[in-house]
Amino acid sequence: MPLKKTAIGRRAFIKNTSLAGGGLVLGFSFLNSCTDRQAQTMTAKEMPEEWFEMNGYLKIGENGLVTILSPNPEGGQNVKTSMPMIVADELDIDWNDVLVEQAPLNTDAFTRQFIGGSQAIRRGWSGLRLAGASARQMLIAAAAEAWQVPVGEVTTEAGVLYHRGSDKSVGYGEMAAAAAKLPVPEEVPLKSIDDFDIIGTSKKNVDGLKIVTGKPLFGSDIHREGMFIAMIVHPPAFGLRLKSIDDTEARKLPGIKDIFTIKVFNEDYEKTFFDTRSFNEVAVVVGNSTWEVLNAKKALKIECEPIEDATETRDRFGSKWEQHTPAGMESTADHFAQMEKMAVKGGVVKRRDGDPEAAFKKAAKIVEATYTAPFLAHNCMEPMNFFADVTSEKAELIGPLQKPEFTEQTLSARLGMPLENIDIQMTRLGGGYGRRSYAHWLVEAALISQRMKAPIKLIYTREDDMTDGIYRPAYLAKMRAGLDANNNLIAYHVNAGGIPESPLAENRFPAGAVEHYLAEEWTIDSNLTVGSFRAPRSNFMASAEQSFLDEVAEAAGKDPIDFRLELLDRAKNRPVGENNDYEADRYAGVLKLVKETSNWEKAAPKVSRGVSAYFCHNSYAAQVLDVVVENGKPVVQKVFCALDCGIVVNPDSAKNMAEGGIVDGIGNAFFGELTFKDGIPEKSNFDTYRMIRMREAPKEIEVHFVKNEIDPTGLGEPTFPPIFAALANALYRATGDRYYHQPFLSNKSPLMG
């Protein structure tokens, strides 16, 4: 057993006295912590009367039930199941004796309590293992003490401590009181990977039963006596700000309590990375019920005025940057024209290997293509919302958000209230995909409650949500490849940019695999706000690059998988340049696995296949997509996906996540698009904004994992970026057309006839 210092994430092991009252936790709510299985059957154990806290992550009941707190918010990636599984495995407990609770936001007790960048499992791994292992070690020490035997002779199995020599055994529950009093050990043994018995087995979603029975789990489900409903009205177009409101009619409507305006941030506030918001001043309607507020919202008249050019300093985790927001009413047509122009002009060179200009001159064949992608709205199925109860002493906020520890600081600054008076509770997220990192709506909710001197629930309508900004940026990339007379790729040039940010990752494949390489980027300022969207930047670069490599492989007369493997072989054995941001072996590994599992050379009759592979967010993904054309429409028959994300904690739920990324990616590739006319988003609901539906989803998805013993990495994002190109490449084989511009198909809702 490897010994591991508990110093990593040490703070988590300091007992959280606010919870524990000195190791003993009472009055734990049964309903909240009961897992579904137990709620259903409750065979073995009743709820304990006493809980003994071992560390910030877990407490053990006198009867051996264990409550594990899941530190990060849950938005569908199933971390609320997978993270406690890691703790439970090291604790060596029967999974059936585990209850899971959402941890409170407590930055003293937990590190990195946020979800984003597919990092929850990767960054949580060590801390979660140590939490389980150190508690196990304390139980062992307590048993050794009680039995007067050496610590090294006490073993554990599924929640029971044993001393084989004297034939003694005792359950964790009976030893918990004594163990909780012991100091947290400085060093603890961790299980070897072969000994994992929970990690690597599929465990069902701990909230499954609550979801399928419609229990209140989401922020929008919160109800409190005396609570009002609040909604916002924001300017109808980017480039405008609120000037005045006329609430004469709206106020007359029944059930309306108040109408006013709020400023999300004070003018002199230096916004941090996640403080993006589109309209700083918004009108607010507060009333008794949603329907009444909706009606008043329609009757409220607002007057807007154009914004001026502005530059503000923002803080990105300590480093400052200047954000320029131009005045004006932007339109999609201009956006694409501007991007074309910028690409022709060329940009800032981010990486140059060899002599690309000379290489292109002597190339026997040059392949060139331009790829574009539009703005996208996140469209979480649960529109933005938050509950707030703010008094002069304290602020209680409950709802769905991805970055509570950052938002807490923002709110503290806005309310001028110390952090310790702010209590943010995390509910399940009805989707996040990056959108719920930018929690301006939490600040709005707090300001509304403060003004109303009452608890309120702020809810965005679908229209508010879709037209409120924080979009996936629009992008363009020009790609150029030079082949020599033997069809070797000798030169590669990527010129990429976007509005308002560049998607380029200059050190990613095929950098390192091509002798002469040039990567440049540019940006165009905009008053449209943008934010992370399921693998930001990667989701476009993967589609451009992997579609392009397909075209280059064709020009070289090579099989697209073999062509990539050849390049990866070069990157491994004779890498070009430095800082290549991938491991060629693992990259090749997923390609080989998908080649084998899809039986690549033997597509079924009438099936056209496309392949794609990408590495981002620390995990490798390769996909083969099969398409057939039925009645002139492409139908995705099957997707094969190979993944290398290290150790797979919860295989079936990892597959679910992979499937989700694939379906979502196909949907966005086919239909995803938000266009603008004079600053106005041209779509505001699902009648016009086309989402993938069951009929367009792949008929089948098969996911395989590369087996290795590498520490786990995430899956929320990695299957999303490559699928765009797998689809484009399959469509090319099916139709003879290359798909350079997203969305690939028209986007009219099938429900609108």
Next chain:
Amino acid sequence: MNLIAQTFNIIYNFKEIFTIMATFNLNINGKTQQVDVDPNTPILWVLRDHLQLVGTKYGCGIAQCGSCTVHMDGVAVRACMLTVASVGNQEITTIEGLSENGDHPVQKAWLEVDVPQCGYCQAGQIMTAAALLDKNPDPSDSEIEMAMNGNICRCGTYTRIKKAVKIAAATKTNA
């Protein structure tokens, strides 16, 4: 069409007439529930705001996403565009009333397949699936796709939903 538009305008212009509260006795999940609301209130908000039956979700408000699906006399309907006044004494079933203990064949199949990701759309998906299987106990793939096409899942759980519907169909027909 014109007539509808006109009628709508009249309603809009004389909104005050229609925003007078009225009392409704609704038959929801087998119980009679009395509410005092504007007759134009969609049943979705009656359920969520007035009866605290929040399993039925809001996703679009315009009958495009299926998150708000409930049964009215056994037929799947979109609660976001169904006014309380139009319900009368027809029987409304919500996700909370689909079964006593979460053991409706569709719910069981959902758990078996572990369908949900974020879970927000799933009550609507389950209600649509349950209504489909009541009408058509053994649907083909394309019949499932047809019936489920009105329910959006941004998380992308469609392949699992389809699998769960088939499992539920199999258990129902074998039962």
